[in-house]
Amino acid sequence: MSTVPSTPRAKTSATTPAATPTTTRVAGSHVLQASPHYATTRRHSLYGTEDRVVIDPGSRIWKVGFSGEGKPRDAFYADAKSHGSLWSWSRATDPVEKAEQDKLLEINLERCMRSVFHESLLADPKSRKVILVEHPLMPLYIKDMLARILFNNLQVPSISFASSHLLSLLSVGRITGLVLDCGHLESTALPIFAARPLFPQLRTTPLAGSRFSSHLSALLLLFGSYLPPPTSLSAAVNVPAANRTTRVPQEILTDAVIEDIKTRCCFVSGALYSPLNDARASSPPGDEPSEHDLPPSSDPAMSESEFSRGSIGQESAAESEFSIVSHPVNPNPGTSGGSRNENHLQVLANMYMRHSTATDLHIRVVPPVSQQTGTGRGTLVIPGWIRERAAEVLFEGGDVDESSVAEVILDALLKVPLDLRKILASSILITGGTAMLPGFIPRLHAELLRATAPLNNTPSIRSRPTYDRYAALRPLIPHFAILNNPAPVRLPSSSARANMNAGKAPAFTPSTMAWVGGSLAGALKTGGVEVAREKWDEADPAQIDQDDDVVMIAPPSEYAPRSVIPDWTRGPLPVGAPPAVASQLPPSPQAVGA
Numbered sequence: 106m107s108t109v110p111s112t113p114r115a116k117t118s119a120t121t122p123a124a125t126p127t128t129t130r131v132a133g134s135h136v137l138q139a140s141p142h143y144a145t146t147r148r149h150s151l152y153g154t155e156d157r158v159v160i161d162p163g164s165r166i167w168k169v170g171f172s173g174e175g176k177p178r179d180a181f182y183a184d185a186k187s188h189g190s191l192w193s194w195s196r197a198t199d200p201v202e203k204a205e206q207d208k209l210l211e212i213n214l215e216r217c218m219r220s221v222f223h224e225s226l227l228a229d230p231k232s233r234k235v236i237l238v239e240h241p242l243m244p245l246y247i248k249d250m251l252a253r254i255l256f257n258n259l260q261v262p263s264i265s266f267a268s269s270h271l272l273s274l275l276s277v278g279r280i281t282g283l284v285l286d287c288g289h290l291e292s293t294a295l296p297i298f299a300a301r302p303l304f305p306q307l308r309t310t311p312l313a314g315s316r317f318s319s320h321l322s323a324l325l326l327l328f329g330s331y332l333p334p335p336t337s338l339s340a341a342v343n344v345p346a347a348n349r350t351t352r353v354p355q356e357i358l359t360d361a362v363i364e365d366i367k368t369r370c371c372f373v374s375g376a377l378y379s380p381l382n383d384a385r386a387s388s389p390p391g392d393e394p395s396e397h398d399l400p401p402s403s404d405p406a407m408s409e410s411e412f413s414r415g416s417i418g419q420e421s422a423a424e425s426e427f428s429i430v431s432h433p434v435n436p437n438p439g440t441s442g443g444s445r446n447e448n449h450l451q452v453l454a455n456m457y458m459r460h461s462t463a464t465d466l467h468i469r470v471v472p473p474v475s476q477q478t479g480t481g482r483g484t485l486v487i488p489g490w491i492r493e494r495a496a497e498v499l500f501e502g503g504d505v506d507e508s509s510v511a512e513v514i515l516d517a518l519l520k521v522p523l524d525l526r527k528i529l530a531s532s533i534l535i536t537g538g539t540a541m542l543p544g545f546i547p548r549l550h551a552e553l554l555r556a557t558a559p560l561n562n563t564p565s566i567r568s569r570p571t572y573d574r575y576a577a578l579r580p581l582i583p584h585f586a587i588l589n590n591p592a593p594v595r596l597p598s599s600s601a602r603a604n605m606n607a608g609k610a611p612a613f614t615p616s617t618m619a620w621v622g623g624s625l626a627g628a629l630k631t632g633g634v635e636v637a638r639e640k641w642d643e644a645d646p647a648q649i650d651q652d653d654d655v656v657m658i659a660p661p662s663e664y665a666p667r668s669v670i671p672d673w674t675r676g677p678l679p680v681g682a683p684p685a686v687a688s689q690l691p692p693s694p695q696a697v698g699a
Contacts, residue, residue: 157627158228158261160221161238161269161620162214162251164190165289165314166538168620169221171228172236172627177620179225183217188360190315191217192247194290207246214247215254222259230259236623236632238269240286241295241307241673248670256641265626266671267633268302270295272622273536277588277610282532285514285549286619287499287539289314292510294517296529304673306520308513311506312499314539318363320498321371324491328454329353332484334472350486356473357485370466370487373496373544375551454490463489496542500552511552515575530581531602534588540615547592553585589615634671644669 161168161177165188170178183191191213197203222230235255239248248266255261270284270293280300286293293309295302331353465488472483502509508516514533518526535546557575586603587593593607613621626632 157234157236157265158221158226158230159236159238159620159623159627161623162217163288163538164192166616167217167221168617169225170620170624171226172624174624175621177617179221180617181220181225183213188364190289192244194242194244196244207250210247211250211254214250215258218251218254218259230255230261233261234263234265234627235261236265236267236627238272238619238623239266239633240269240288240293241302241304242291242293242309245670245672248672252636252641252670256638261638263635263637265632265635267623267626268295269536269619271297271300271302271633272620272626273618274534274622275300275625276613276618276622277534279532279534279588281528282534282588283514283517283529284534284536285510285540287313287510287535287537287545287615289538292499292513292537292539294513296517296521296525298525298529302673303521306517308508308517308520310508310510310513312501312508312510313537314367317496317499317539318360318367321367321491321495322358322363324495325353325358325366325485325487326355327450328488328491330486331357332486334481334483353485354473357470357483362468362470362485366468366487367542370468370492371495371542372463372492373542373548374461374493375544375548457490457494458488461490461493463493465489466492496545499539500548502556509552511549511556514553515556515578518578518581519575526578526581527584527602530578531584531586531600531606532588533586534610534618536615536618538616546587546590547594550585550587550590550594554582557582557585589613636669636671640669 157172159170159172159177163183165183166180167183168177168180170176182188192210197206222228222233237248237251237255252264255264270286273284273286274280274282274297281298283294283296286295290313291309291311292313293307295304295307297303329352330350332349333351335349465486468485468487469482470485500509500511501507502512518530521529535549540546557578559579560571560573583596583598583600584603586599586607588606588608588610590608595604595607599607623632
């Protein structure tokens with residue numbers, strides 16, 4: 106009798122039940138594989154719903170993704186066509202105009218939110234909790250609008266509101282520090298101690314990405330040059346480029362072009378020089394510069410806004426006597442006040458050009474409508490000194506309403522308690538998209554040291570001693586350290602804490618630090634104040650008629666935001682010193698008798 110050899114499958118079924126090797130499934134399965142950034146066995150967010158959706162809604166750029174991952178899944182412009190800003194800090198005062206503005210903003214926010222779930226993440230919003238990264242100064246009506254879209258339109262289970270500054274500090278493994286967020290609309294410095302933001306000590310300035318963009322546009326209109334496309338191929342060969350050079354048309358400097366120049370061409374110079382000694386050497390020949398033609402201060406940053414103010418009224422070439430290509434058209438620039446100002450700008454431009462080593466760049470741009478009949482695109486010539494000097498407007502200080510990015514940090518340190526200054530000064534964190542400029546963080550550290558350096562106050566009969574604004578912070582000079590400084594300078598006088606903290610933060614880009622902190626908070630199942638959908642429905646301001654069972658909901662522009670939205674401005678203020686009047690009251694009779 107012949108015997109049939111048993112196969113492994115028959116032998117297994119006859120003796121023991123079938124079993125699949127666990128190690129093979131774990132190693133090769135895509136279902137049990139976690140995020141591509143982590144080799145764990147946790148279910149991936151594409152198949153499971155325990156991971157939260159982290160949304161960082163900026164005024165221009167949104168960053169979205171799932172918690173537990175090391176970088177966002179997608180980053181996109183909120184206004185994809187013009188690369189503009191969805192909102193600003195100014196709001197219309199007229200009720201009709203305000204309602205129209207709010208309605209348009211709500212439509213754009215809903216479009217962005219639907220794009221997050223249906224295009225960027227491909228996730229069901231009804232089964233996803235959301236972590237919303239909020240700016241401390243985000244208007245409450247925008248937060249209410251975002252919550253209303255997520256709850257009413259997308260029907261998410263809950264929303265956690267988390268401070269962007271606190272999440273940025275959490276991403277580098279710290280709970281105490283001073284965070285400067287240099288974004289598009291404004292730069293904000295917020296001290297944080299033991300994971301508690303000190304909101305009363307918050308300081309802000311409008312010198313940020315928006316001001317940088319407008320200043321760069323003004324510099325290009327004044328001193329840039331433009332080569333229009335030649336009308337024919339023979340003209341491109343025979344006509345020299347110098348003969349075709351014109352001033353820069355304002356139509357080509359769109360938001361997309363300015364953003365491209367900012368991200369690809371500009372950088373921050375770390376060297377400071379005094380242009381006052383070079384003023385006479387750079388003046389036009391035969392024209393001795395007068396007192397008004399000299400720079401107003403030895404500090405070059407003090408004259409940056411002169412270019413922005415000088416560009417007002419330079420809309421067309423016919424209205425201006427100043428040629429941005431070579432020299433002033435008027436041979437006697439001192440005959441009028443406007444031309445004197447233009448000659449003053451030319452003196453400053455010549456001085457900055459002498460001290461700059463950056464090369465000129467040529468960028469292909471879409472020509473204006475009147476020049477689109479030529480062959481090809483136009484060429485925008487960006488002088489090298491503009492690439493280097495454009496960001497100096499961010500470090501221009503001295504104004505009460507427009508402090509520099511270094512001054513907002515120092516002003517915040519002046520407001521915090523004395524025993525926290527040393528700890529916060531040695532744990533400074535810089536975040537935001539504008540802070541990604543090459544050389545921004547090392548230059549900011551140099552500005553902090555320069556602003557707190559001792560002043561040369563030599564009293565004389567004719568001059569007054571200079572007001573030492575940051576004299577109380579001078580003992581902190583050895584303790585200044587920036588956590589994410591890419592090129593930390595360890596001086597011999599620096600303290601041990603500063604040397605230990607400088608440049609020791611993980612190498613996250615400053616623009617994604619807040620999102621990475623939100624991803625970490627979502628993976629740890631923590632975060633800010635969480636608002637559930639049931640709590641949101643209970644705070645519905647709808648007016649219900651019990652007799653007719655008719656629900657009347659007021660328009661969104663006619664009622665205040667719901668009280669469930671967290672707002673730190675409604676919290677109680679910290680208890681301070683007793684009023685001065687209370688200490689002057691006469692003692693009570695009981696105290697006198699005792």
